[in-house]
Amino acid sequence: MIVGMRTGTTPEEIDGVVQRAKSLGLSVQLNLGTDKTVVAILGSNTGQLPTEFFAVLPGVESVTRIMKPYKLASREFKEEDSLVSINGIEIGGKRIVVMAGPCAVESEGQLIEAGRAVKEFGASILRGGAFKPRTSPFSFHGMEKAGLELLARAKKQFGIPVITEVVDPHDVSLVSKYTDILQIGSRNMQNFALLTAIGKSKRPVVLKRGFSCTITEWLTAADYLLAGGNNQVILCERGIRTFEDSIRFSLDISSIPVIKRFSHLPIIVDPSHAAGHYSLVPAIAKAAVAAGADGLLVEVHPNPKEALVDGLQSLTPSDFARLMEELRSIAKSVGRYI
Amino acid sequence: MIVGMRTGTTPEEIDGVVQRAKSLGLSVQLNLGTDKTVVAILGSNTGQLPTEFFAVLPGVESVTRIMKPYKLASREFKEEDSLVSINGIEIGGKRIVVMAGPCAVESEGQLIEAGRAVKEFGASILRGGAFKPRTSPFSFHGMEKAGLELLARAKKQFGIPVITEVVDPHDVSLVSKYTDILQIGSRNMQNFALLTAIGKSKRPVVLKRGFSCTITEWLTAADYLLAGGNNQVILCERGIRTFEDSIRFSLDISSIPVIKRFSHLPIIVDPSHAAGHYSLVPAIAKAAVAAGADGLLVEVHPNPKEALVDGLQSLTPSDFARLMEELRSIAKSVGRYI
Amino acid sequence: MIVGMRTGTTPEEIDGVVQRAKSLGLSVQLNLGTDKTVVAILGSNTGQLPTEFFAVLPGVESVTRIMKPYKLASREFKEEDSLVSINGIEIGGKRIVVMAGPCAVESEGQLIEAGRAVKEFGASILRGGAFKPRTSPFSFHGMEKAGLELLARAKKQFGIPVITEVVDPHDVSLVSKYTDILQIGSRNMQNFALLTAIGKSKRPVVLKRGFSCTITEWLTAADYLLAGGNNQVILCERGIRTFEDSIRFSLDISSIPVIKRFSHLPIIVDPSHAAGHYSLVPAIAKAAVAAGADGLLVEVHPNPKEALVDGLQSLTPSDFARLMEELRSIAKSVGRYI
């Protein structure tokens, strides 16, 4: 941590900084520049120390972190890539894993039809929402427990794992009974009560990026899960909020190489929620694979026109089949397979 | 709702839109322009209808809402200003209500000292956090139940209401036992499980704006509380995330007149979390009162240098006293008092 | 254009809207809803009409465009893809065109070495800046006329076209004498004096997206060039400003399919300025090709460590060679070639 003192600082002010560092068990080096005095605060875990412990002291102008605030999710903590294994399907390795299915479970017929299609065309995992967080209280909020039961049935019928979202910390064990992977939605990335509960559960979990959270905050949220003892954590980029209004969210394609550089966790991409429109999904999905994503989370609906939730961003089974064909070729170009 | 068809649309595509509208019990008017056909969808509650019910149909290029997606929080639903009354203190009227105190309850001594100071200098309500949502799992998370007990003691000693944050839907009744106003933090503005629980509780509640949520989303979140039967809802602007990096969050001063125009709910401002630095708090607080805010939520700490949380943005009691003096004069300039 | 009246509007207010429409030569259709009256304004060119011509009238609550504000750049104006041809190199066709070279021309040796490398590894066009817009007045601003002369020499030696930036409307003819493609930088996307001058020049031009401009504003800026009679316009996505701080700008990958949907103009991508760091350039470049970009603009420097400008984001010749290999394979996966 680097503490920049204001021009004309006094020896007493500098000493205040030094004393505080010592009281925290840290060591200190002074850099007396021509215009500015800079105090370097040294020690392990300075990344987890609030900068304001120093910023609040008299004479201090700026405090800059050199260490990142996250720890367990960092590549410095664990150098080799983490693999998350679900019923033998490995996420984070050479294979690019595709999770597909409808946004919301709506009926047995819809889920079975979707499940059959996505399996046939190469998805390894079935997605479907039973609890739907919706911005309006007047919207459809999912089939809840009945939806979970349908997911369990589909899982059995097609022999593939299922992933679904949890929205309340007290539902974690219920949802875990029926499904293989828990999903934390974008609006809950900093719902610390939920993160803590899922950390303790030790179930495989997909942590979606908050649509206005930095990559640093995202990895710090992952630290909640890891600190709870859950190391089956998969990150999911799903678009961030920007000023651009032609799409719902701007997919942050750069987050893929940035995550690969700073973290050991696998990262998948959800092109559907970012795009908000089916016609834009294939281009984003292909870009994600080319940029190094470890998987995709794609919405596929047997009949998007009749979907209760997010039909506009869902691919039809035949669109999905065509996309998978192209993705296989791109995966090969970057030394991977689907 | 206005459905814009693509250039060269067919009569069958237009009919598809008309039939869907009819199936939803809505009426329709066609506008055949020279270049574009536009279909106006008419009926009550079109604001609560997902636009994609139409956007997903063939030939549709754009769907635009005319009605807002929120309803109960809108000024069209209730024309006169709402007042929230807490132990006789009215929020939303002529009086500007100041809530002040430390970010986190740290000890009995700290809370009592803070409570004495803020009451003496004119605050009407004492704030203090017992459950602290923190971005890192390694930070101080509040005194929890012991903190609630200290708040109840301070409330009794100074005879003023207290406000504190709830972070888990299952803590609502516990927190309600000890305090007068519940606070929903920025990161929980779209935690729908929490909104639903507090809606049912019917306790006075301060709903902070999500730091990346639009005003429309904020009022739609307020609809969750109102739809649950809780009409004691106070909005709190606390800064939004922008590209500007000289402060923590950019306080959206325009949100005050915008809320006054579109909603009947009272709005207060938290200058401390926006600024992130005590030296910027007074200017923002004064601007908020001048712009028409109904109250302020200000961090005051007896000894900011020793604060465990957010000391950098806390005013000392004497800074707070000076600010209150200036605020009284500005309040008078805009026809109000503190 | 759709004019939404406030609830409880009067017949006189509606008539005011109708009369204004008529005075502008437009026709009108009224939609009397249960809660709201909506007036549809019909006619050609309503996209180019300021919405406030109606928004300012009494009783009007909202005005929504159905037509886009740009015209000449839209796919509705010209359905088939535009091709820009530079000395026989076609941009916007099956071939993905790579423009590469140093950010700034620094010396004859540097430019010749860079030119040789990029040509050898498959770039079709050489880039190099002679006039450098810099945020600080104390930075290196380019070799100016001497830089142009070096570019002309390199063009002759390697037999490939060159592209360089213009920053002052009065330099357009000077720069055109030495180079083949003019570049309008991100900070000048809405420099209307410069757009007008280049529109009149009819020289091939790369229009970089303003780092905080919407796609709609970008295409409207392209209309300036097209309206001046210059139809050799190439768009260049180079990243937008967001809250994310791990990279310089967030490349908006979705802009590629969005542009392809709404415009006939070719679009290339500059991964270097977006990334700001060489290690992130390859992933973004590959994503761009997979998403459908018509070309790339990549910084390559023979010795990035000694670069005067933007060395950190420059690839070495050998990194560039490796990237080109991967790009060829991805291009093939999406039915194109380099």
Add this chain to the structure above:
Amino acid sequence: MIVGMRTGTTPEEIDGVVQRAKSLGLSVQLNLGTDKTVVAILGSNTGQLPTEFFAVLPGVESVTRIMKPYKLASREFKEEDSLVSINGIEIGGKRIVVMAGPCAVESEGQLIEAGRAVKEFGASILRGGAFKPRTSPFSFHGMEKAGLELLARAKKQFGIPVITEVVDPHDVSLVSKYTDILQIGSRNMQNFALLTAIGKSKRPVVLKRGFSCTITEWLTAADYLLAGGNNQVILCERGIRTFEDSIRFSLDISSIPVIKRFSHLPIIVDPSHAAGHYSLVPAIAKAAVAAGADGLLVEVHPNPKEALVDGLQSLTPSDFARLMEELRSIAKSVGRYI
């Protein structure tokens, strides 16, 4: 400047950083932490040094500035507030200076009527645009030279200074002949050719903030003007682009105390362009004065309904009169006058 080395860096890599610093005439101090080595680079003008001079070296993970990149605009360079004096009207002192008038000069009648009204109600300076930068090439672009002549006439008739925008570096001397203050629009804040020309002109200038530029970039742009020898620089906050869509731009109220902290230059606020709607202008104007702005730039039109440009955000003369009354009282509350 602080250079953070990657974990496990080698002595050779550290030496590379040290050698580069020495070659730039800078001194160096090493801080060998337990986990990280940090190199402090010391010397004057490190703020003006590109960080990538070090970031590009092997083993370097991060480079952080301690000094700001701007210099002449900083309060460290000049401690006392700068005053800009125009025909005896001082900006930056106790008096809050109001500049008002129409967005665009449309006719003699319109300008004279506006000029009379704003003078009568207390404005000290008349504004009016002769050259209008417009996003679409099909919009009204101002009366140009004829507009300048009308401004000169109004200036004479009412005896007050006039301010108008310049958009082309080659128009600076023409515009200076007719008017007292030059204005640089938001889209031209980083038009370095224009900044350089106005820097040399030494005319009083209002530098509007780029709607997506940081305060640091804004002050660095001001350095262009100051470096050219022009020290009559007034900053103008006019709203920044955010995700919020209920207004045109979000006025960054915090920029006022931040500028006062880091710069000696006066700052005024344009509430009209931020709001985009007349009903929101008064609240923002009052907030600006309460927060410490040195002046306002307000659009007033005798008949907003007939305005050719930006009528929706213009106040009528009577609205303006009412606002001035309230502003006088708020100014007094913060120890100033109008």
